[in-house]
Amino acid sequence: MAAGALGRIQTETPALPEALRRVGEAILADPAEAARSTIITLAERSGSSPATVTRFCRVFGFAGYAGLRVALATETGRAAQANWDMGVGHEIGPTDPLDAAIGVMAAADSRLIQETAAQLDAGTVAKVAEAIVAARRVLIFGVSTSGAVAGMMGGRLRRIRVPCWSHADAHEALADAALLGEGDVAIGISHQGRTREVLESLGEAGDRGALTVAVTSFARSPLAELSELVLTTASRETTFRLGGLAAVHSQLFVLDTVYVAVAQRTYEQTNEAFELTIRALESHRVERN
Amino acid sequence: MAAGALGRIQTETPALPEALRRVGEAILADPAEAARSTIITLAERSGSSPATVTRFCRVFGFAGYAGLRVALATETGRAAQANWDMGVGHEIGPTDPLDAAIGVMAAADSRLIQETAAQLDAGTVAKVAEAIVAARRVLIFGVSTSGAVAGMMGGRLRRIRVPCWSHADAHEALADAALLGEGDVAIGISHQGRTREVLESLGEAGDRGALTVAVTSFARSPLAELSELVLTTASRETTFRLGGLAAVHSQLFVLDTVYVAVAQRTYEQTNEAFELTIRALESHRVERN
């Protein structure tokens, strides 16, 4: 997946060691320029060495500098076509007029989703979906905001008859994880991929032989390394939205694709299940006035 | 001028001598592939030599092969984006290849957010934010998916010291609503605006004198009519995403703007609260590996 490279670079660069980080920053400062530069020029501009730039490419899964270059150029082209501002997103300050802030947020969120889509690997999504369809049990782990996402996904899967649970309580989650086995699926959601509760539950699930899936923004996080399959989300923070709050959109989107893939594999069943569910919920609705 | 390189190649290639023409044809046959190839690979694929490929680059005004490569990649990206924009508004069927479905979904979601932002009234958002800042208590109501959204918003507001609750249990919600009074705020979230539990809780809150705010896609729904302020979300359903599932993005976005507006009004407090919260959560994270 060469696509989505810039998003990945944006997300992971701050977590990189000194020299690699400078390379990432140099690229983000002007991706188009970077695409035009040789590895030597870029190394100089970032105050590092060609060797480090090569390493940087490897970190992001490219075979070498040529790969990165082409990916950058491709995204530059995309951005130009979509009329995006390639610059790093604006920050929202305390004095900004609200309607300006709304515009910035909408642009950021909508772009975030596009980046997430661009870097999403359809093959992995398909694998996850197939495993879910075949599983006897599916567990989804997440705490705090990611927990709410886990809850939503759980509810949606249950509505199409997937035997699926997600717990707000970390202990219950762990206990349930211990009961999983071969052929089951465990999905862990954590923006940074470093939430202990999620790591423990997913680790337990993996030990029991379940397929482990990570949904995280950091491809090199503990959660990602622990999981058999990784679905990476994109995210960029804005001042007031710290803590991966923007990442929710990204997580939801990724899980949406999984949901759709599952639904595609069980079409008739799904439609029928929808029917039943909607009828059941109808009684909680008041009549149209 | 990197712009229009593919077009120029298309136009001029037939007029070129034998070997150069083969190079042009090889590129036109698959520009993306060409961008990924080294000069040697491309020479082989076109049945010519590296020297000829270099010559080809010069003919089109590039300094060298690297220039051509980047130009090709850029235009490939442009084309991909243009294609992608076409995906807006399509339905997803059971047989659609997953990557196409992903594109359609991303286009739909990202557009949804834009639409939501466009129709959002900054004045109303500001009023809601001011009321929240001044309130003794803030309650957020929602069930099912909207309940998860309510939970997220509640958590976020609590992190910036807003006295805010959201209940998964409808009875508790109703009981709490009965304790609200003048100067408090009640927010009801419901995609269709017809969920009985939310209507009841919000009605109760209104009766007690609290400011009532609706977050719904339907401006003329019972929920909207019952509320003093209405924040409308946008949503369009796609086959498999019935039940207002796509609306989550929209709801989150609207509440995001409220959150940002609240944070803007309590800047110092907010930053300090963030500090504390992040420190508290840090112990639940595993160390960077």
Next chain:
DNA sequence: CCCCGAGTTGAGAATAATTTTCACCCATAT
């Protein structure tokens, strides 16, 4: 029928870019 010259071409040399190797540094744990 042979020769010339302009225009093309690819082989291989020359150069430049990229990748790999390795020794060093620095922080951390023992």
Next chain:
DNA sequence: ATATGGGTGAAAATTATTCTCAACTCGGGG
């Protein structure tokens, strides 16, 4: 103090790219 291990850049090794040049083709004239 002393290993240990990750991160780094200098320099060697490799590979890609560009340049040089001799060979070739193809018309047109002697």
